[in-house]
Amino acid sequence: MPSVYCELNANVLHCTTLRKQVIAMxxxxxxxxxxxxxxxxxxxEAAIEDRPPAQLAVRAIRMMLESKAAKRAAIDAAVEKADQGKFITADEMNAWIDSWDTENELSAPVASGQSNSQ
Incomplete structure (x- = not known):
């Protein structure tokens, strides 16, 4: 775990991250x-967690960047799948949703090469 040192000067947070490595720091x-x-x-919040403010800032930045990367990966996967041209039609989707909580509930529609328009 890296050590994070922070100094606050005139509302500017100056942070330094120190990472111990086998060869160098x-x-x-x-x-x-x-x-x-x-x-x-x-x-x-840093006082509540008994942590330096910089450590919380680094964690928040890391989580935000990981979240953005995961979102981009999900979008890329969805675009790749959409590029295959397989969709369900709006009519199929609506019929399936309308059947929910009825005695004749339908299975989820299977994507085909049809257009996704009504």
């Missing part, structure tokens, strides 16, 4: 400007 300083409310909220 690397640092990666990065500064961001925070509005007063965000800075106070970050410091309050």
């Amino acid at each position: 690397s640092t990666s300083p990065y500064s961001i400007r925070l509005d007063e409310d965000l800075r106070k909220t970050l410091e309050r």
